[in-house]
Amino acid sequence: MDSLSTANVEFCLDMFKELNNNSVGNNIFFSPLSLLYALSMILLGARGNSAQQVEKVLHFNHIAESLKPEFKGSAKCSQTGRIHSEFGVLFSQLNQPDSNYTLSIANRLYGTKAMSFHQGKSVTVEMMYQTGTFKLASIQEPQMQVLELPYVHKKLSMIILLPADTAALEQVEKQLNVKTFHEWTSSSDMVEREVEVHLPRFKLEIKYELNSLLKSLGMTDVFNQVKANLTGISPDKGLHLSKVIHKSYVDVNEEGTEAAAATGDNLVVKRLPIRAKFMANRPFLFFIRHLDTNTILFCGKLASP
Template sequence: MTLDRRTVLALSGALVAGAAGCLGSGDDDGSNDDDTGSGADDGTGRQPDDGFDGYDVPEFPQLDLVTDPDVDEAALAAQVRGNVAFTLALLERLREEEPAENLFVSPYSVSVALAMTYAGARGETAEGMADALRFELEGEELHAAFGALEDEFARRNEDGEEVEQPFDDAGDENDGPAFQLNTANALWGQEGYGFREAFLELLEAYYGAGMQLVDFAGDAEAAREEINAWVEAETNDRIEDLLQEGDVSDLTRLVLTNAIYFLAPWRHDFDPAETAPGPFTGLDGEETEVDLMHQTAELRYAEVEGHQLVELPYANRDTSMVVILPAEGEFEAFEERFSVDRLAIMLEEMSQPEVDLTFPKFGIESRFSLLEVMADLGMPLAGDFSGMDDEGGLEIGEIVHQSFVEVDEEGTEAAAATAVVMDESAPADHVEMVVDRPFLFYIRDRPTETPLFWGRVVDGETLQEE
C-alpha cells in the first residue's frame, strides 16, 4: 500500500469494521475530551433518536488522526457511523431470537469476512452488500482501509511485547499475561476451480488471505476439518469446530475465513482477595449467586439519566473494555433505544472520578448462523459474484460466526471466527457502580477507534459455568 502512516491511521479509525461504538484516542485511561460529529439517522431502520432528553448530541465520531488534506473527514465520519449502525442492527436481530440469553459477537470479524466476500460481488449484489454492511467507501479504497487496519493491529501486537510484565500505578510488577491481538484471514478454494487472479491478488494484498487448495467436491469432510484446524490454531484453541457437519458440501467451491484472538491484562487489576459471592439479578428478575470482583480506581466514567458507563483500560493502554449499565429496571427499554447519538452523549459526559466498581467474573461462548440475519438486514445471498470466478455461478450458502470471552481478576481473553461459505448454485468525585444486573460491554482498540468484540449479559445462571 502507498498510504502514509497518518492516512493509514485515519482510514483505520474510519473503518471500524462493524463497530459497536467509537471512542477518541484520549489520554492513558481512554478519555475523549474533544467534541465530535453526528448524523441524523443511525441507519438501523428504527425511528431516528436524538439521544437523551436535555442533552445536546455532540458530533460523533472525532477523527483527530486525519491530517492528509485529501482525506474527506465527513465521509470517514459517515463510515464510522455506518459501521456502528450495522453493529446495532446486527445485535438487534440476534437478540430477537434468544432475548433472555447472554450474547457475544465480534462485529470486526463478521465485517472482514464479508468485506472479502464483497470484493467478488458485482452490480446490484455489491450494492446490496454495501448497504447492508453500511459501507461508505467503495472498491479498492475500502479494501485498502481494511488492509491498513489489519496492519495497524499487527503493529499493536508487536508493541504488546512491552507489557509482558506490566506495572501498576504504584510501580509494582504485575504478573499478568502478555498482550496479544492477532487477526488472520484465509481462503479455502476448490482445487482446479477457475478463480479470478485479480480477486485472489486483491485479498492477498489487503487482507493477507492466501489461497489454500482443498477438495470440497471429493472430500468435503476433510476440507472442513482442515479449515477448523486453522481456526483453532489462530484462536489459541478457543474456537473449535467453527464449521459443523453440513456447513460445507460437495457443492462448496470457496470458504472465506477470519479469525481474531485477544488476550490482555487490566491496567488496574482486581485483587482476587476481594472477589466474593454476590447476587446477580437476571432479566427475568431471578437472582443468581455469582463471583463479584471489586476495585476502587480513577476510571473514565459517566452517568446519564441513571444509566452508567465505565471504561476499564488494559495494560497496553491502547485497548479497553467499556461497560454500559442501564438504570435498574430499564435494560430492555435502554437497549431498544440505544443509538449512535445516545452513545455519543454518554462518551461526551465522561469524567475521571474515583470509581468504586463491583463487576462479575464471567465467560460467554456464542455460535450463530448469520445467513438469515444478514438476509433480514438486506444483504443479497445470491446474485452476481462473478468477480470471484470465471463461471459466475457462486452464491453464499452459509455464514457462520463463533465467539468466546472470559473475564477475571487479571484481564480478558477473547476470540472469534467467521466463515463465509460460497456454494455453486445448484459525575461526582467518588462514585459507585455495582454491575449486578443486565449490562452491555465491548472491547476496543483505542488508537484506531475499533471495537473488536461486543456482548450483553442478561442471565446470571449460566454466567460462570465451567
C-alpha cells in the same frame, strides 16, 4: 479511517439489535470487526445488485459516497480497493509489536464474593472487586452508568453500559444507535474519578449461524443460487453463499489483569473527590474497542453469567 470506523459502529449496532430481537433474555457476544472483514471479502467478488446489498448492510456505501466525484463512475475496484486499503491500515495499527491483547483490565481486579445477579432471579455469581480511578458517566435518560475500563498500554478499553433496572435496559436497547452510542461514551461526558467496581466473572463462547440475520438486514441475493452474482470470484453460474457462521469467545476474570492505569495524559481531566460505586449485579451491555481508531472489536450483552 473515519469512514471505516463509522461503518464498523453502524454494522455493530445493527447486528446487536437483530441478535437481541432474536434472543430475548440470552447472552450476546460477537466481533463486528471480524464479521465486517470476512463479509468484505465476499464484496470483492460480488457484482451488480449482490454487491449493492452487501455494501448497504456493511455500511460501506459511506465509503463509496466519500470518493471524489471523478472516481464515482469508475470501476468497482476503486471503491473496494479503498475499503481494503483502510482495513490494511487498521490491522497494522491493531497489530503493533508492543501490543498486548490479553484483554487485561487496567490496574488489577482482585477479590471475590458471591452476589446475586439481577434481583428477582436466583443466580449467584462470583464478583470481582477493585477500587481505582476510572472514567465514569451518569446518564439520566435512559438512566444508566457508563464505565470505561482501560486495558494494557491503553490500546484498548471496555465500555460498560449499566442500566439502572430492567425498564432502563429496555430503553437503552431501544434508543441505542450510532448517535446515542457516541453521546453516551463521549470523553467530554466521562469524568475520571475514584470508583468502587464490582464486576462479575464471566465467560462467553457463542456460535451463530447468521444467514437469516443478514437476510433481514437486506443481504439476500448472495444466498440465492439463482440471484447471486459472485462473478468476481468465478464465472461459473450458481455460485452463492451457503452459510455464514460466526463464533467468538471472551473470558473476563481476575487472572492476568495487571496493566497501567489510565492517566489521561493528553486530556484535561475532570475529577470528583467522592468515591462512586459501580455495581454490575444486573444485565449490562459491553463493548471492547481500540482507542486510536475507535473501532469496536467485540460487542456483547451479559444477561446471565
